[in-house]
Amino acid sequence: xxxxxxSLFFVGALNYSPPDExxxxxxxxxFPIPPTDQQTLFYIQRTPNTNTIMYVLNFGDxxxxxxxxxxxxYWIRYQEExxxxxxxxxxxxxxxxxxxxxLGNNKYELRFVSYKKLPFYLVKSKRDNRYHIIATINKKDxxxxxxxxxIEGGSxxxxxxxxxxxxxxDPDTGAEIIERFKP
Numbered sequence: 438x439x440x441x442x443x444s445l446f447f448v449g450a451l452n453y454s455p456p457d458e459x460x461x462x463x464x465x466x467x468f469p470i471p472p473t474d475q476q477t478l479f480y481i482q483r484t485p486n487t488n489t490i491m492y493v494l495n496f497g498d499x500x501x502x503x504x505x506x507x508x509x510x511y512w513i514r515y516q517e518e519x520x521x522x523x524x525x526x527x528x529x530x531x532x533x534x535x536x537x538x539x540l541g542n543n544k545y546e547l548r549f550v551s552y553k554k555l556p557f558y559l560v561k562s563k564r565d566n567r568y569h570i571i572a573t574i575n576k577k578d579x580x581x582x583x584x585x586x587x588i589e590g591g592s593x594x595x596x597x598x599x600x601x602x603x604x605x606x607d608p609d610t611g612a613e614i615i616e617r618f619k620p
Contacts, residue, residue, distance in 0.1 A: 460619040483586035579605040
């Protein structure tokens with residue numbers, strides 16, 4: 438349930454909070470950088486542990502993108518043995534899973550199951566001919582590569598999220614963009 442609440446905050450913060458230059462997410466230097474490849478889209482990391490949720494392209498048996506589920510989320514359980522693990526039923530259906538709509542022409546609208554108001558788009562970039570996740574945050578388009586949430590205290594049911602940080606690149610120039618939010 439904590440993951441569900443964190444996910445609600447993360448998407449809500451991206452949607453509602455103005456940029457806050459005083460917000461500095463602490464502790465992320467202790468987090469491992471997960472292995473990425475051509476199929477990796479983005480990942481989410483959050484305190485209080487280093488377990489990471491990966492979002493990767495989902496290709497079918499014939500090597501084509503699965504039109505019904507083009508993005509596949511899973512855990513890297515760094516707090517255990519670093520193993521890959523599928524999301525649980527609850528995580529997939531109430532927190533970190535994605536609802537997908539095929540918009541045609543290699544474009545998909547994705548929404549977190551925990552918060553449907555903020556769309557993410559899976560699109561093929563003209564810059565590098567690869568798929569990327571695009572979100573509009575603080576009126577800027579960003580190719581999302583990482584989301585980090587800093588939690589300090591709170592309870593199991595209501596964690597105290599003090600900072601959210603989204604890292605990515607400008608889809609036109611490839612310049613790095615970091616956007617931070619304070620609840």
